[in-house]
Amino acid sequence: MPAAAPLALEATALAKRYAGTTALGDVDLRVTTGSVHGLLGPNGAGKTTLLRLIFGLAHPDAGTMTLFGRPVTAGRTDPQLGGFVEAPQFYPHLSGRRNLEMLSAYDHRSDPAHLETLLEQVGLAQRAGDRVAGYSLGMRQRLGIAAALLRRPRLLVLDEPSNGLDPAGIRDLRTLTGELAADGLTILLSSHRMDEVEAVCDAVTILHRGAVAYAGTVDALRAQAPAPEYRLHTADDAAAVATARAHKAVTVEWYLTGGLLVRAQQSDLDGYVVNLGRDGIAVQALHRSTSALEQMFFRLTKADGQTRGAVDAQARQEAAVG
Numbered sequence: 026m027p028a029a030a031p032l033a034l035e036a037t038a039l040a041k042r043y044a045g046t047t048a049l050g051d052v053d054l055r056v057t058t059g060s061v062h063g064l065l066g067p068n069g070a071g072k073t074t075l076l077r078l079i080f081g082l083a084h085p086d087a088g089t090m091t092l093f094g095r096p097v098t099a100g101r102t103d104p105q106l107g108g109f110v111e112a113p114q115f116y117p118h119l120s121g122r123r124n125l126e127m128l129s130a131y132d133h134r135s136d137p138a139h140l141e142t143l144l145e146q147v148g149l150a151q152r153a154g155d156r157v158a159g160y161s162l163g164m165r166q167r168l169g170i171a172a173a174l175l176r177r178p179r180l181l182v183l184d185e186p187s188n189g190l191d192p193a194g195i196r197d198l199r200t201l202t203g204e205l206a207a208d209g210l211t212i213l214l215s216s217h218r219m220d221e222v223e224a225v226c227d228a229v230t231i232l233h234r235g236a237v238a239y240a241g242t243v244d245a246l247r248a249q250a251p252a253p254e255y256r257l258h259t260a261d262d263a264a265a266v267a268t269a270r271a272h273k274a275v276t277v278e279w280y281l282t283g284g285l286l287v288r289a290q291q292s293d294l295d296g297y298v299v300n301l302g303r304d305g306i307a308v309q310a311l312h313r314s315t316s317a318l319e320q321m322f323f324r325l326t327k328a329d330g331q332t333r334g335a336v337d338a339q340a341r342q343e344a345a346v347g
């Protein structure tokens with residue numbers, strides 16, 4: 026049997042309470058060296074609290090934690106760890122390069138060649154002389170990653186890195202995350218978006234109300250997931266509902282706002298769409314509204330309204346047909 030991959034981070038039975046609130050209760054987190062591990066949960070699940078404990082910014086009430094086998098000590102950030110909790114902070118009136126130089130000097134780690142390599146790596150070499158005040162949110166995030174990498178960490182923590190970014194910013198950040206992982210860096214990425222975790226992570230720990238709702242590979246989670254959801258518009262939705270009756274693996278519901286909600290695995294959906302054509306029902310629009318993994322996430326986190334709201338589920342008519 027091959028030896029188990031060594032753990033970059035191992036947290037066992039972590040607990041943290043704030044007056045009247047259990048932010049974390051009995052949480053385990055195992056991040057394998059060389060993996061991109063997602064820490065996923067809806068707002069208030071406990072992600073930030075867990076990251077703060079990992080960075081030594083708060084004391085756990087109970088539990089233990091090791092980073093590459095070394096105990097994590099509150100009040101001290103392990104140099105093997107890089108990253109930021111919530112948004113990275115910079116001097117806005119200084120350039121991106123100057124900010125990094127100051128951080129290096131503060132750390133007594135001045136290495137101009139390394140700094141330039143990092144600017145290149147995060148795609149900021151051309152804008153490194155510009156004031157940070159003029160940077161987009163995506164550029165600030167990438168500068169934050171460069172800052173985190175100055176210490177040559179072995180584990181990089183990214184806290185909700187794509188929050189507020191436009192699609193191009195999200196794409197650039199995902200590309201960068203993939204490149205860093207390919208270079209062998211272990212990454213722990215906190216997010217409340219399953220699509221982000223699905224795009225970049227190989228394993229995931231899902232938190233819900235301070236407890237672990239799932240821990241394992243993304244593939245294993247996908248294997249347990251229910252059928253994805255699609256939004257369908259046809260020239261005759263009532264007839265499309267009737268056609269669905271012949272497809273046992275396809276469920277169709279009405280949206281109050283118009284169109285149909287279809288739940289099906291891809292191969293079953295294909296057969297249904299072919300039969301819509303056979304029955305002379307034109308498909309005007311068909312797009313996926315929720316992936317299988319998002320479905321799983323909603324199920325594990327009890328589909329609280331805050332998260333679920335993004336999926337237009339409010340508009341769904343409850344009575345299933347078909």
Ligand SMILES: Nc1ncnc2c1ncn2[C@@H]1O[C@H](COP(=O)(O)OP(=O)(O)OP(=O)(O)O)[C@@H](O)[C@H]1O
Pocket residue numbers: 043044046047048066067068069070071072073074075217
């Ligand atoms: N300093 C604090 N004082 C009191 N309660 C806190 C404190 N920090 C966190 N909490 C509470 O602990 C719980 C977990 O919060 P946490 O910020 O860790 O969640 P999160 O998953 O990071 O959420 P978000 O995605 O909204 O940042 C919440 O109920 C929160 O209100």
